[in-house]
Amino acid sequence: MVDTTSIKKEEKIEEQSDSTESVVSEIEQSFSLISKTASSFDNRYISKAFRDLGPLRRKLTKSILITIINKLYPSKINTNKSYLFGVLDVVQDDNAMVIDHQEEDNEDTQPSSILIPEVELYVHLLIQVFLLDQNQLESLNILNSNIIQLMKLYNKRSLDFIQAKIWFYIARTNELLEDLYSIRPELLASLRTATLRHDTETTSSIITLLLRNYLLTHDINQASNLVEKTVFPANASNALAARYYYYLARISAIQLDYSTAHEYVIAAIRKAPQTHLANGFIQSATKLSIIIELLTGDIPELKTFKRNQIGGNFEPYFYVTRAVKLGDLNLFSKVLNEYEALFKKDDNFTLVSRLRQNVIKTGIRIISLSYSKISLKDICIKLHLDSEESTEYIVSKAIRDGVIEATINHQKGFMQSKELLDIYSTKLPQTEFDQRINFCLSLRNDSVKSMRYPSDNDNKADLNGKSLDKDEEFDILKALEDGDLDDFMD
């Protein structure tokens, strides 16, 4: 998000005057899309508008925004207008001039344009994004408090998507200002409102924001309470669901519930959009999944580390995995010391340091696979443990945890591995097969359910004015597919 600022500055100089008009018309196009949403109650149009927001964001300048604001609020005296200018204003004179100039045009041309709340909030969103890119966090913060008040005034379902995005930027601002506590009450209040109004997108967005907020302050208790008490909307967009699952994985991993955490993190990676915008997210999710997999006692596949297209620094994770795989305690402590700072930066240090016991366990497992009978003393030497007695306890703990199938003969001091069961004599293959069939069946059922059928209303509209031509439909579908990619921040 920082580098967009520099790009924009360059652009600003180049195409100051030229592009202003074209960008303004682009924004107005979005306005018309948004008004369509408002009149037709079809949220697809708004997704289209948001898809254009990414490129649009890079072109925004102050003068453009001023033009837009003037078009929105033609009258001279308007509280919203004045604070919007207040937020944007750096040089007073400059603006005053522009305002005068603009108003002459507007009052003549569009005196009767009706301001709908959707468009109004969209403009606020544009200004938010602009201020964020310009790094004017203080004024953004002032704007945010105004927006929160503004959003409370409206009660329309069609605002759902815009509100979700606005809340995202509000929370992001507070995060950058390192002021995480003050936003919580507002978030919780609006979560309640959104849930009651069945605004799925806003609800899911706010839940993820709250979880992120709690996790940043390491308030795991609060976070898990929130998860327990809320229901994440089932039809939330994929990007939000991915984020939600990622946070869930983190919470359960810290609570030592590794198998659930593993399910969640896999779901998060699968649901994440497959474009470069979500790279950062996939990186941190992959890192988390590597550690969780190690904690559950599995070794991640080599290709997890070698996915070139996502980049990211996986080196420390690779070395940790190797230490666990070899069951080498000395190597493990060395890696842990060397990369401590990196693990801390990824917020994974506490999880990684829990792996110590797994290193020992894999060591024992490897030994148990290689020898059918081995004396405790040899195990002790091989694993660099302190004494034979402690080896006995450690091995017996491993047996209890189900890491190995073995018994210890105490008098003679050796460990004897049990012979491996033939897996096909058990029910395991059958249950596995059953699971897969059920997965296929539910996949089919889900796809049937998620198909869209045109309703009667749509047909009429099509016949009447061909309001929705084919290209437009295609664009919208594409926007839906890509989802809302712009705000993957971690």
Place this chain on the structure above:
Amino acid sequence: MPLQKLSEELYKAFDQGDYTQCQKILPPIRIELIKHNLLVPLLNDNTNKNKINDLRISQRILEIGVLSSLLSHNYTNFENYFSQLKPFYLNKKLYHKHELNTDTTKIISLNLLYLLSKGLISKFHIELEIIYNSNQYNIDQDKYLQFPINLERNLMEGNYIKIWKLLNQTTNLPCFEYEHFIDTLIHALRFEISKSIEKTYKFLPINNCKNLLYFPQEQSDSQFEKELLEEFNINNWRFENGNIYFDQIEEDEDLDLDSGNEPIKENPIIKNVLNYSEQIESIV
């Protein structure tokens, strides 16, 4: 002002080691604190120094609450006071300097020990997450915090011999409050060991078992058996001819299912297949 008088009384009682008296004084003090809006540290930017000082005093009062309820074995109160104390410790305005070997880390580590002795491992890790990620504490050098962390690590590894050593050398303990947890921790330790033992061995001479569980060798076999039966959940241990036999309950059940009762085994298959055919019919 009664608050002042009460707190002086409390300090005095605490210094003299009269913990029951402390417990009596604390509730009225808390009511006074609520009246003065001091029980919860709500700070904004323009809080003045006096208020911060007052809050420090209420923190001290709560700390005494934690310690005295611990020392008088009142664990519910211990939990209550600790959770009231937490907002104080998390407040950045009250705490901006490093805490090393102070009362704060002592009380936090006591809470960690408490969670361990109750076997609440996941809560233990939640607390640990907060401690690790706050830059107020230097875990590696703090003698109070090191203790519970080492304990948990060894417990997870199964390195029980180290724990036994740690627990048994009272001189090693950083402060005398820890002694209160020793008994519960030893009990927890023995419980863990007994669970491991019954999975690991087919049989074990009673004397060796005493050794493994750190019971004194002089203890008579019958008394040992009695104590085990009372303290731990060991219904599948058989004491015979100087040996203990461990019956593997779960495996036996599995065998029963697999061998004798054919109809039980086939039912799920029929159910599954019927379910599939139903689904396929709906597709076709």
